[in-house]
Amino acid sequence: MRTAVFPTWARKCALMLVALAAFSASAAEWPEKTVTVVVPFPPGGPSDIVARPITTRLAEVFGKPFIIDNRGGAGGNIGTDLVAKSAPDGHTLLISSSAPIVINPSLYKKLAFDPAKDLAPITMLAKVPLVLAAHPSVPAKDLQELVALIKSKDGNFQYASSGSGTPQHMTGELFKTTAKLDMIHVPYKGSAPAITDLMGGHVPVMFDSLIAILPHIKAGKVKAIAVTSAQRSPQLPDVPTFIEAGYPGFEAYAWYGFFTRAGTPPAVIDRINAETLKIMKTPEFSQRLEEMGSAFVGDTPDNFRAFITSETAKWAKVVKESGATVD
Structure with a gap:
């Protein structure tokens, strides 16, 4: 009896199909349990204000509890580290300001996590x-x-x-x-x-x-x-930007983003991204953005990652030139 021998390319294709099927099954089954959304700051702050309508609607959409866990301390590092060391299964998420993601890596001499390696971006939520x-x-x-x-x-x-x-x-x-x-x-x-x-x-x-x-x-x-925005704020139409006042390129924002553990299946990240963008377009969240002075900033994970990379380089330069430190 002959044994079938498959070409190498066929075996590789078969393995890829198996992997894709596993990812699809993982995404379809997610979430399998309660999802913890870590906010690395105390209740009542901007990160917390952004997180609450998002988690409420995600719980409704997916039919599982989404619980906010406020883990303040060390400039957001404690809560961020918790997510960075969590299981890469999409059941531990992070909603944070920009500080632990793009400022603290340069500002602190030692960090227990590396945002670029340990976290997977989902989408920006607000840019103020x-x-x-x-x-x-x-x-x-x-x-x-x-x-x-x-x-x-x-x-x-x-x-x-x-x-x-x-x-x-x-x-x-x-x-x-x-x-x-x-x-x-x-x-x-x-x-x-x-x-x-x-x-x-x-x-x-x-x-x-x-x-x-x-x-x-x-x-x-x-x-x-x-x-500090590129254009004047609709809430303060008579107040000039730094660029108008003679400082070209001077832009700065307090932005807030959605993350999970690196290594989480891309299909799960894409599901969270898609549903979050829908929530961000609702009248309730649109009003929240308007109150904060933010336009709609929902984006793809890849575009958000590129933005984070540019922000990290920008603030690393500021930290170096200013000599700022908190250690």
Whole structure:
């Protein structure tokens, strides 16, 4: 009796078909249990605000519980590390700000995880411009006058942020290096106490996200000097961008993204991506984006990865040039 011998290419094709069938089955069965969505910051912050409508709708779509696990600490590193070391099966997800993904790898001397290797991007969820705001007593009506004022202080000028390593902090450092300024960073534990001190005149200026600072600008308690987006914000149409004010290429955002463990089957990632983009187009989430000052930014995993790569290089350069560190 003869034994059938298959060419090498046929065997390879058969193995590929088996693998594809396994991936398809895995995606069709996912989720098989409760899905944990880690938010590496305390409840109530922007990452948490973005996460809640997403997880609620995903639970409805897939018929399994999606539970938010707030794991704050170490600038988002603790919760991010938890996902980086989870099983690559799509049952542990991450919704985070940009800091642990593209800033902390350069800012911290040692990290227990490598975002580029340990995490798989799903999609960006929001992209929020920052505002350079000043106390009304600061004698500068525009960015040029503020830069001149800061330079006249010979290093005796402070700027506040919502914490070391945050996009607000690093945007301040980008401002320093771009405009060749000498300023003292005053970090706070969150936006709220920083804004309180700004309104009280205890610090003269700060960068913060549009959603956090806008109510106080409208109330006249602080004044907006410039926004960090490429175009003017619809919420602040009279406030120029840094680019308009003479700093070409100056862009910075507080963005929020959706991730899972690297090695998760691509078919599972694609399912999560597809359903998340549908959720992002609902009136509820669209309103949330508008309130935050973000346009729709849902994208493919590959495009999101390319954006992350460019952001990582950008902030690594800022960290190096500024000498910023938190260790």
